[in-house]
Amino acid sequence: MLIGLIVAGIVLYLIVSSYLRRSKDADEKTLRPMSEWVILANSGTKGHREKMSYSLIVQAAAILESQKVLPNKSLRSLMISKPELSKSNFVLLIMESTAELCPNEFEFLKKSYKTEQARVHLAQCIGLILHHGGESALAQIALAACSEPID
Numbered sequence: 420m421l422i423g424l425i426v427a428g429i430v431l432y433l434i435v436s437s438y439l440r441r442s443k444d445a446d447e448k449t450l451r452p453m454s455e456w457v458i459l460a461n462s463g464t465k466g467h468r469e470k471m472s473y474s475l476i477v478q479a480a481a482i483l484e485s486q487k488v489l490p491n492k493s494l495r496s497l498m499i500s501k502p503e504l505s506k507s508n509f510v511l512l513i514m515e516s517t518a519e520l521c522p523n524e525f526e527f528l529k530k531s532y533k534t535e536q537a538r539v540h541l542a543q544c545i546g547l548i549l550h551h552g553g554e555s556a557l558a559q560i561a562l563a564a565c566s567e568p569i570d
Contacts, residue, residue: 449478449538456537460507465568472506473498478538479545488546497561509564510541516560517544520551 448459448471460471480494498504517528524547531540548556 449475450536452534453532453537453540465507468507469505469568472510475510475537475541476506479541482538482542483545486546488549501561501565503565504561505564505566505568507568508566509561511569512560512564513541513544513548516552516556517547520556521547 448456451459456471456475460468463471476494476498480489480492483489484491484493498506514532518525521528528544528547531543535543545557548560
């Protein structure tokens with residue numbers, strides 16, 4: 420009986436520590452330039468890409484919340500309220516929509532994509548969408564992202 424409890428405790432510890440390590444790893448990858456982040460996200464499974472995208476969205480939202488561009492936890496609440504939202508589609512559509520909504524910002528976005536941290540680049544894209552298209556543009560992107568992750 421005691422051995423069973425010890426084994427169960429060890430297994431539970433391994434599961435929890437593995438989850439925390441993966442979350443920390445996904446957060447650390449948002450510190451890389453967006454161009455590298457995209458390669459890393461696409462080199463894993465769909466689940467890995469979704470986890471990385473979730474982390475990226477949360478980190479970008481934290482930047483925007485600290486600048487008072489977004490209300491606190493608004494993007495996190497959106498992801499919770501729409502479980503069908505594909506986080507990787509959301510990131511992809513944000514970047515595509517920014518280029519379409521802000522063609523005058525193309526050179527800035529291109530440089531940012533190559534040099535800025537992924538979290539900073541996504542925050543800049545969301546900020547531009549909010550500035551040029553408003554909250555309704557971001558809501559439309561969220562609706563469009565409610566599908567199976569794009570390969």
